[in-house]
Amino acid sequence: STTFSYQTAGGLDNSPHVYVAGNFDILRYNTPFAGFSTADTGYTISTFFKADSTTNGLNGNYSIGTALLPDANSVMGQNTTGTAYLTAQVSAQATPAGTPTQYVVNLRSWNGSSYIITSSSNVFTLTKGNWCKLTTTYKLTGSDTFSATITIDDFGADGTSSPTRVITYNSTSLSNSSILNADQLWVSLKTGAPVGCGTNALDDLTISLYPDPAIAERQFPSDAGFTDVTLPPYNAAGDGVTDDTAAIQQAINDHTGVIYLPNGTYKVSDRLVFKDTSGNWACFRMIQGQSRDKTIIKLADQCVGFMDANAPKAVLYTASQNTWNPETGSGDQAFMNSICNLTVDAGCGNAGAIGIDYLASNQGTIRDVLIHSSDPAGLGKFGLSTTRSVGPCLIKNLEIRGFDIGWNASGGTLNITAENITLSDQAIYGILNDNMELVIANLVSDNTVPAIHDQSGSIYGNPSVLVLNHAQLRGGASGNYAIESTGNIYLRDVFTSGYYVNAVRHKGVDLIGPYYADVAKPDAKYLSDAPVDTLNLPEEITPQLWDTDLSHWVSVGQPNGTDDTSSIQSAINNAPLGSTLYFPYGTYKVSDTITIGSHIRHVVGMMSTIRVASNHTFTSSSNPKPVFLIQTPSDSINATVLENLFVRMAGITGATAFVDASSKPLTLRNIMIYCYGGAYNNTGTGKLFLEDFAAHGQNGDRVICNNQLVWARQLNVEAGYSTTKPMVENNGSVMWILGFKTERTATFLATTNGMSQVLGAYHLVNSVDPGVPAYTCANSQVSLTFATNGNNPSLNPPQIFDNYLSRTGTGLQTLYLPRSETYGRYGSSSNYQREMMLVNSQ
Structure with a gap:
C-alpha cells in the first residue's frame, strides 16, 4: 500500500537518467492484489528505459510486473515450478543493426508451468538512443483474470524533451489464479547478453499500489449533498465556449461544502472568489472536479483584467471568514478551503494571470491539480500564490507548467506542507519563498532558472525556512544555482543536474554538490553522549481509496x-x-x-x-x-x-x-476536530496515516500514539493551556511527521521508548511555563527540524522556553538543549523566536 521511487547506481542521478544493465530484484511486498476488486483502478508501474540495439539488432525485453517466488533467494524471471508472474512485455523484433528498433507489446504471464500471453499485433518503432517511459496499469477484471493498459512515451535523446506518445495498448484479459498471491514487485531488463553487458537502463521507477487517486474519477451519489454547477439553477455549460463565470460564482456564493464540476472545459472571464450571498468573504468550500485532466477551468484568451503583469489577478481565489482585510479576504479563519482534481488553465496572452491565489487555515488542501499556461510562451504571473498568511495546509500532487514564477510564497508567517510537486518551464523561478516556512517532499523541477529562490524577510522581516525532503532539480542552465537562499534551510536527499556543480548557494557560500544528502544551515546540533546520525525512518505513502462503482456506496441518511x-x-x-x-x-448530532x-x-x-x-x-x-x-x-x-x-x-x-x-x-485525511477529550488514541496496532489533520479544541485535542507505525503529513495540534499533557505523545511508536504546527502552550511532542522524525515544525507559542521542555526524548531517538514564532519574553508569563529539548534515559545523564544553544531566527542569539534546522538526540 505504497508508492516509492527507486534510484539506481547508488542514487546519484547527475544526468537525466542512469544506465543499468541486467536483471533487478527491487522490493518485496505481501500480496499486492489482496483486497482488490474489479472496481479498483489497479496499480501502476512505470520506468524509464533507453531504446538501444546490440550488434544483432535485438534489444531484449523490457518487463515490469509482479512475481510470486518460492523464497527470498529466487531469481526473478526464472520460469520454474512454483513461480508465477504477470508482466507487461516489450519485445524487440529482428531488424538490421543500426536502424530504429521495432518492438511488439503484450501482457504476458507464467503460471508455474506454461506461458499465458495476450495476442498483440501492435508493432511500433522506437528511435535508437532515445529515452522512453514504459507505464503499465494492471487491473483485476474477474475473480482470477487481469488486464493491463500499457503506454510508451518518447522523451528524446536527453530524456527531458516533451514526451511523444508512441503507443497505447489496452490488453485483453488473461487468467492466472496464482497471481492473486504474488508477493514481489519487480522490474526486469534483459539485455540479450550475459548480465552486466549492454547499455539498457532503468531510472525513476515508480510503483503505485491500490487505486491511484489521480486516475480514479471523482463521482458521488446524487443524494450526497454536493452542488453540481452544471445542474439547475446554475446550468454551467462546460463546453469551452460559453462563459461560465457567473454560473460557477453563484454556486460558490450560495453553498458551503462541495462545489462539483463534472468533466468539461469551463470558460471564465473574471476571478472566481470565495464569498457568500451577502458578498462577504467566506470559507468551508471545496471546489471538486471530476478528474484532473478532464475538468478544466480555462481563462479566456487575452482576457481584460489579466493581461498586465504589474497588476496580477487570480483565476481562482479562496478567502477567510471574519477577514482582517475587506479588500483581500485575508485572515486566519479560512477553514477547510480545498481545491481538488481539476486543471486551471491561464489561457493565452494573460501575462498578469495567477492560476490559484490560495488561502487556507488549519485544514485545507490543494490535491491532484494541474495549473498551467496554454500560452506558447508560458505567459502568466504566478501558477500558485500563497501570500496572505496561509497555513497550515497541505498541497499534494500539484503540477505547475509555465508562468514567471511557478509558486509564489512571499508573505505570511505560517507554514505550508507540500508533497509531490512538479514544476516546469518557469521564466524567473520555480518557487519564490519569502518569509514562509515551506516543508516540501518529492519536488521535481525541470527548469533552466533556479528551482527555488529562498529569500529572507523582505515582507514581514521573518527569515524564510525551507525544508526539502527528496528532490530532483534538473535541466538547469550551467550559470545558475538550483537553490538560492538567504534564509534557513534543511536539504535531505536532493539531486541537482545542469546547474553549477555546487548547485546550492546559501548566504553567499556555495555548498558542495551536486548531491545533498543531509545538509542543515544553520548547522545541526546533537543532544546525546556522542554525535548521532539523522533518523532515516521509512516513508510510506498514505493509503487512498476511491470506489468508482456507486452501487457500493451506502448513505447514513439525512440528518x-x-x-x-x-x-x-x-x-x-x-x-x-x-x-x-x-x-x-449536513450537520449530524450523536449521543453515543x-x-x-x-x-x-x-x-x-x-x-x-x-x-x-x-x-x-x-x-x-x-x-x-x-x-x-x-x-x-x-x-x-x-x-x-x-x-x-x-x-x-x-x-x-x-x-x-x-x-x-x-x-x-487507518487513514484520517482532511479532518478537522474540536473535541476536548482528545483527537486520537489507539488500542490497536495498525499503521496510522494522518494527512491534513487539524485538532484545535484549545483544551485537550491531543494525539496519542501507542506502539504503532505513524506517518503524518500536515499535522496541526492546538491542545490548549495544560502544561502537564503533551500535545502529541509517541509511546513506543515509530513516528514520521512531514509538516507539524502547534499553537499555545505545553510540550509539543513527547517521545518515550520510540523514534520520532519531524521534518519541518512551526510552533506558535502564546504563553508557556518556562520550565516545560518543548520536546522530550526518553529512552528514545529523535531528529527534529523546527522554528518558533510568538515567543515574547516581555509578557507575563513570558512566551519562551528555557529548554527546547530534554533527553532522559535509563542509566543516562539528563541532557537539555537550552534556549541559548538554539539559533535565533533573525541570526542573533538574542532573538526570542528560535529555530533548529536539525537537532538529533538519542
Whole structure:
C-alpha cells in the first residue's frame, strides 16, 4: 500500500537518467492484489528505459510486473515450478543493426508451468538512443483474470524533451489464479547478453499500489449533498465556449461544502472568489472536479483584467471568514478551503494571470491539480500564490507548467506542507519563498532558472525556512544555482543536474554538490553522549481509496436535527462487505459512539459536521468515550480510510474524536476536530496515516500514539493551556511527521521508548511555563527540524522556553538543549523566536 521511487547506481542521478544493465530484484511486498476488486483502478508501474540495439539488432525485453517466488533467494524471471508472474512485455523484433528498433507489446504471464500471453499485433518503432517511459496499469477484471493498459512515451535523446506518445495498448484479459498471491514487485531488463553487458537502463521507477487517486474519477451519489454547477439553477455549460463565470460564482456564493464540476472545459472571464450571498468573504468550500485532466477551468484568451503583469489577478481565489482585510479576504479563519482534481488553465496572452491565489487555515488542501499556461510562451504571473498568511495546509500532487514564477510564497508567517510537486518551464523561478516556512517532499523541477529562490524577510522581516525532503532539480542552465537562499534551510536527499556543480548557494557560500544528502544551515546540533546520525525512518505513502462503482456506496441518511446515532450505526451495520459509507452534506448530532465496523472500507464525509446531541453520553472527563471507534476490517479489506469530516464536539471533555482499535492501516485525511477529550488514541496496532489533520479544541485535542507505525503529513495540534499533557505523545511508536504546527502552550511532542522524525515544525507559542521542555526524548531517538514564532519574553508569563529539548534515559545523564544553544531566527542569539534546522538526540 505504497508508492516509492527507486534510484539506481547508488542514487546519484547527475544526468537525466542512469544506465543499468541486467536483471533487478527491487522490493518485496505481501500480496499486492489482496483486497482488490474489479472496481479498483489497479496499480501502476512505470520506468524509464533507453531504446538501444546490440550488434544483432535485438534489444531484449523490457518487463515490469509482479512475481510470486518460492523464497527470498529466487531469481526473478526464472520460469520454474512454483513461480508465477504477470508482466507487461516489450519485445524487440529482428531488424538490421543500426536502424530504429521495432518492438511488439503484450501482457504476458507464467503460471508455474506454461506461458499465458495476450495476442498483440501492435508493432511500433522506437528511435535508437532515445529515452522512453514504459507505464503499465494492471487491473483485476474477474475473480482470477487481469488486464493491463500499457503506454510508451518518447522523451528524446536527453530524456527531458516533451514526451511523444508512441503507443497505447489496452490488453485483453488473461487468467492466472496464482497471481492473486504474488508477493514481489519487480522490474526486469534483459539485455540479450550475459548480465552486466549492454547499455539498457532503468531510472525513476515508480510503483503505485491500490487505486491511484489521480486516475480514479471523482463521482458521488446524487443524494450526497454536493452542488453540481452544471445542474439547475446554475446550468454551467462546460463546453469551452460559453462563459461560465457567473454560473460557477453563484454556486460558490450560495453553498458551503462541495462545489462539483463534472468533466468539461469551463470558460471564465473574471476571478472566481470565495464569498457568500451577502458578498462577504467566506470559507468551508471545496471546489471538486471530476478528474484532473478532464475538468478544466480555462481563462479566456487575452482576457481584460489579466493581461498586465504589474497588476496580477487570480483565476481562482479562496478567502477567510471574519477577514482582517475587506479588500483581500485575508485572515486566519479560512477553514477547510480545498481545491481538488481539476486543471486551471491561464489561457493565452494573460501575462498578469495567477492560476490559484490560495488561502487556507488549519485544514485545507490543494490535491491532484494541474495549473498551467496554454500560452506558447508560458505567459502568466504566478501558477500558485500563497501570500496572505496561509497555513497550515497541505498541497499534494500539484503540477505547475509555465508562468514567471511557478509558486509564489512571499508573505505570511505560517507554514505550508507540500508533497509531490512538479514544476516546469518557469521564466524567473520555480518557487519564490519569502518569509514562509515551506516543508516540501518529492519536488521535481525541470527548469533552466533556479528551482527555488529562498529569500529572507523582505515582507514581514521573518527569515524564510525551507525544508526539502527528496528532490530532483534538473535541466538547469550551467550559470545558475538550483537553490538560492538567504534564509534557513534543511536539504535531505536532493539531486541537482545542469546547474553549477555546487548547485546550492546559501548566504553567499556555495555548498558542495551536486548531491545533498543531509545538509542543515544553520548547522545541526546533537543532544546525546556522542554525535548521532539523522533518523532515516521509512516513508510510506498514505493509503487512498476511491470506489468508482456507486452501487457500493451506502448513505447514513439525512440528518434529523436531534440525534442521528442510530441511523448512522444502522447504515454501518447493514452495509455490504467493502462498502464506502458517506454522510450527505449536513450537520449530524450523536449521543453515543459510532463504531466503524468490519465491512466498511472507506468513509467519505462530504465536509459534514458531527456535533453532540443534547441527550449525549459523553460525560466522563476521566474516561472519555470515542465519537468514532475504528474496528479491524474484514480479511479482504486491507485498510480503512476516513476523509472530509469536521468533528465538532466543542466543550465536551468526555469525548475523544477517534479511537483506533484496528490491527490494519487507518487513514484520517482532511479532518478537522474540536473535541476536548482528545483527537486520537489507539488500542490497536495498525499503521496510522494522518494527512491534513487539524485538532484545535484549545483544551485537550491531543494525539496519542501507542506502539504503532505513524506517518503524518500536515499535522496541526492546538491542545490548549495544560502544561502537564503533551500535545502529541509517541509511546513506543515509530513516528514520521512531514509538516507539524502547534499553537499555545505545553510540550509539543513527547517521545518515550520510540523514534520520532519531524521534518519541518512551526510552533506558535502564546504563553508557556518556562520550565516545560518543548520536546522530550526518553529512552528514545529523535531528529527534529523546527522554528518558533510568538515567543515574547516581555509578557507575563513570558512566551519562551528555557529548554527546547530534554533527553532522559535509563542509566543516562539528563541532557537539555537550552534556549541559548538554539539559533535565533533573525541570526542573533538574542532573538526570542528560535529555530533548529536539525537537532538529533538519542
